[in-house]
Amino acid sequence: MSWTDERVETLKKMWGEGQSASQIAKELGGVTRNAVIGKVHRLGLSNRTTTGAAALKSEPKAKPAPKAEPKAKPAAPKPAAPEMKTEAAAPPKSNLPARKQIIPAGQPLPPQPSANEISPEALAKVNEIEKKAKKISLMELTERTCKWPVGDPATEDFWFCGLPVQQGKPYCEAHVGVAFQPMSARRDRRR
DNA sequence: CCCTGATTCGC
DNA sequence: GCGAATCAGG
Numbered sequence: 001m002s003w004t005d006e007r008v009e010t011l012k013k014m015w016g017e018g019q020s021a022s023q024i025a026k027e028l029g030g031v032t033r034n035a036v037i038g039k040v041h042r043l044g045l046s047n048r049t050t051t052g053a054a055a056l057k058s059e060p061k062a063k064p065a066p067k068a069e070p071k072a073k074p075a076a077p078k079p080a081a082p083e084m085k086t087e088a089a090a091p092p093k094s095n096l097p098a099r100k101q102i103i104p105a106g107q108p109l110p111p112q113p114s115a116n117e118i119s120p121e122a123l124a125k126v127n128e129i130e131k132k133a134k135k136i137s138l139m140e141l142t143e144r145t146c147k148w149p150v151g152d153p154a155t156e157d158f159w160f161c162g163l164p165v166q167q168g169k170p171y172c173e174a175h176v177g178v179a180f181q182p183m184s185a186r187r188d189r190r191r
Numbered sequence: 192c193c194c195t196g197a198t199t200c201g202c
Numbered sequence: 203g204c205g206a207a208t209c210a211g212g
Contacts, residue, residue: 002204003204020194020195020196022195031205034205037195037198038204038206040196046196143193144193164193165193
């Protein structure tokens, strides 16, 4: 595949929208995110309002002893970028009255702190995402699917969240929220 | 581990 | 010009 005007346009458009290089690559097809990034650079359009996870803190560090720089590099074209918006990829969401008491717990899973000392927000979030849950079965679990169990294992109404996990954690972001409590009220009862 | 962009360098 | 490999950071 080559960079036709069309493809370049799509690239520019998406990049401008804050899409990640991998997403753009996926969209275009036939190219990898590396190719996209490479092109982006060659095109001159680079830094936008840094996307999502990576490359946020890349700040040109002042060199402590920059005396060995015979090359003159006065040109520093840096037209101020009025774009100061952060990534805004919020999918439209509709609210539905949450139901109560979900997040049961299979058995060997999340330590549930009295199911009420949990951040109301976290709970709300869980209810919210459970509607989006992929509802996968035990065998469909992979290293990167949320392993949060929902429903009663003894029922047909049982499934695992299955959403993309939070990096490192076994659950998706929402479930991580209720699974890993900051530990506060529940002090050590053993001492 | 997964993801992100940045750079390098052989083609 | 292109992009895989590699790097750097979250």
